[in-house]
Amino acid sequence: MSDVIKEGYLSVKEDGLRAWIWSKRYCVLRDQALTFHRNEQSGQCVALIFLKEITSVTRTDLKPYCFETATKDKTYYIACKNDEELYGWMDEIYNRSTVGASGPTNFVHEVHVGFDPHTGAFTGLPDQWTKLLKGSAITAEDAAKNPQAVLDVLEFYTEQTKREAEEYGSSNLQGAVERMSDDRWDALIQESKQTQMPPQRPAPPRPAPPPPNAKRPQDVHDMMNDLSIKTPKSPIDPRYPGYGQKSPARTTSISTYDDRIMQEREKLEIELLEREKKLKEQERIREQQLQKERERERQREQEIREREREKAAQQVSAPKKKVEQRISTMTEAQVMDQLRSVVTAGDPNELYKKLKRVGQGASGSVYVALSLATNTKVAIKQMDLSSQPRKDLIVTEILVMKESQHPNIVNYLDSFLVRNNDLWVIMEYMEGGALTDVIDNNTMTEQQIATVCRETTAGLHHLHSQNILHRDIKSDNILLNAHGQVKISDFGFCARLTDQRNKRATMVGTPYWMAPEVVKQKEYGAKVDIWSLGIMAIEMIENEPPYLDEEPLKALYLIATNGTPTLKNPERLSRELKSFLAVCLCVDVRSRATAEELIHHEFLKKAGPLELLAPLLKFKK
Template sequence: MNFFFKKRNKTREDIQSVAVIGEPTGVIHDIHVSVDADGKLVGLPSAWIKEIGNQITRDEQATNPEAVIQVVKYYQFSMKKQEKGEFKHILTEKTIAEESKEIDQYMNSKEAHKSKDSGLDDNGSEPLYVNTIRPDSVPAIPPKKSPSNLKKIKKLPEQLDCLTLNDDLELRRKSDYSSDDDFLRRKSRFTDEDYFREIKKLCNPGAPNDFYLRTNKDLGSGASGIVYVATDLETGKPVAIKDIDMTKQQRKELLLSEIAIMKNFQHKNLVNFLDAFVMYDDHLWVVMELLDGGPLTDVVTETVMKEGQIAAVSYEVLQAIDYLHSHGTIHRDIKSDNVLLGMDGTVKVTDFGFCANVSGNEQRETMVGTPYWMAPEVVTRQKYGKKVDIWSLGIMIVEMLEGEPPYLREPPLRALYLITANGRPKINRWPTLSENLKDFIDSCLQVDVDQRATAKELLTHSFMKERMELRTLTPLIKAAKKILHKA
């Protein structure tokens, strides 16, 4: 989507406001939300009202109005982004900043005032508060949180963790650019054909059928493409091939830098990139490892894991997270669905960048950056950086303990609100856990990002010393497969 910016003189009220986006005609849609004397939110786009009323009670709106505003803004933006059908790109400091700007721009765009779910636009006549939730279905209203949980958003660049990866650097190393200036000058003039040509330079020039035998079995499909099972003709091992239609990707430069980065990402706990081909019809085939044990989700939902097994999985996942963080990359979607297992107990993280992902429970994949595992600062955009993955790991440990993440049975918008308003979730099995595991979870689920541990710190946590051998996961994998008829 192209945005058109209209300059105007700033008034006193504009000093703290975000950039205003309008149509080429100059129409401006400012959103100024406040709470009236009756505790109602005033000034919301009418398209948002029905969704809020269906999922967030009036008392909750009055208790945490700022959380409501932030959550709905992020939710609406995420759903709109999902409609565009872009594949998940590697997340770096640069892309976080770009996304944050897009969210603020979207907040004040005409698109923000429309919703396919509500069927309303700014001319709608719905009241400013709608509540269709049955009283007996509403969870207890969370207590009012301290201001530290919902800090005023500051300028994002001041809040970002320092990430080290320059995603253009590797591309420059693999290209014939004499200088940074030459690279940037030429890149700014790139057409789609130029990007396709550069992508081909980084891909295998051969015919994929000479290397891989693709089957008709697909592992999942989405807006970005289909993931197929194939066989490596040299090794006989199964692989996954993600078929991406490059003509449907709006940001061709990200396709280009993605391949340059992924070709250099190799780690024992990542589902590794193996190969890439550009087909005659401008389809990109990305070949990835395929694990035969299935997702960790099957194990956590169908079996009971011991603390030592939870420690073993967490240790392997932490090694993958630490590797990504050391290369300036944030995963942002750590969850059991994205942890794949080998029948020998091998643990690998998938679904970052081009990684092939297997479609699972639709409820768990309803929006970009699955909300149930999401750190509060992703929505509030406060000090948003690498530690979002540590929060998600903490939620995944709750999965391993209880079979599902907190709020999974809530709709995504309400789940986002509860995460933002409540902070750390309640863990039902907390009294039965060992002190080491409690402390480990505490280190992951700190709302204050500064108090949350890093991946490197957690790798040396005393709970990690309790990990069992990975082969002890094999009986659980087999049991889950049998229960789910996947054997």
């Protein structure tokens, strides 16, 4: 553990499609890492940059006192209050940064494991799973209670991390592993704060959204009574910096650490050095695995083609039934042909005038632009396809947005392919940003929650009516504009159900919002979006989804075993809201509501006009 070099509140945003969204973060710089926290009292960081991975620290004109810190896979924009603060942060970060190595990799094993009830231990676990289990918060009692759930979670976790690595490159995998697995880092940061700071007075409890009716009905369904999400309570609400007392200035002298902290520091530094030594070997093994997987895929495709030729030869006279090929199984050449059939011919520079670059990353840039035809603002994502490892995801997203024009879906306007590699995707501009920031900066009433849920449900009903699953519904992917309109965004993980594939079984989405059937790797349908909607409703009520403070593997275990989560203070909610959560978060998929059924739910009838949501955006002014 190292001393705090510099700390304070800054405005931060990451590059990407929603790159115009700035968030207030409490930033802490240490010898080896820069961490971002929701507020000064929050020990858990929401993002972490190892200084050895930083490739550049430069000033930018996005804001008057702004600089960008770039790694191989992501760029962070950090805005300060004045030049002195700006160059203070830039100098400290620059002086400690080095060019980092590639990220570590994860290994996926085909394993046959068992559980010995006499010893309470698993047998046949691969080394990677054993290390994950030892480093997690899953106890021996958890394993004895439901060993299959533990195995499901371990397999899910490794598969999910492998998929992220294949989609975004090996350097992203390191970030994913460090954010999700390196729980000790956050623990040490929090421990050092507690060591150096006097006890703080607990913050006052956050008031629950007031129900419209003062009188609470007595007859509540058993499922609604059981509903509550038990997440560890923090003495100060991490979403609201103003709730807690400001702590005294923290001393950075090493003498304030006791022997235990020094020992932890030495352990951490040794672990970091050992990890760095293993990076190259792990990268080599990963490349070998990917090469073997590509070879197996080519062999499978060849076998399929041979079987199809044999079948065609045997049934020459039989009528041929056209089977739609999934984009994810196409070759890169086929994907590019599909993309060319979707985009508009012509030069986009003649139709749009870029006003401001609001984001930049390895894959391209995001701009706010002006449509010369309509004189309205649009969002443009300009991507270099040569740096995109998963072009099929881009084509899928464009096709879904193009076919899903709806008032509650961020509308796709157009796309252009310039010189075969320069892709422009034009979408409507949502200046209000993500629902996540609204939750961070407001206490929402039940009527406002009902309004957001009504609009989101309408968008889901439209998608599901076209047999499209979104598969990543959460507050980050719900955007608002200045008029309070609510729209679903980010269709990179969506999927289409067909006659041949009326159920899906792939693992996608964000774990904390995932339905139990996804974590257990069972086949699933459109109702996974309904579960995620229920979790998002709890996020609006309690400011975070269930199990967010849990170590990730333990969170997955709890989702798989607990089923319907429980609320912290269910007695504060109206009967209608608890009923809505009950039908969304029903573990039995057959009993879980559909989007069409939710549209007529009594809770959504309490929703107000869209103008009711506009005041929630005052914090942005």
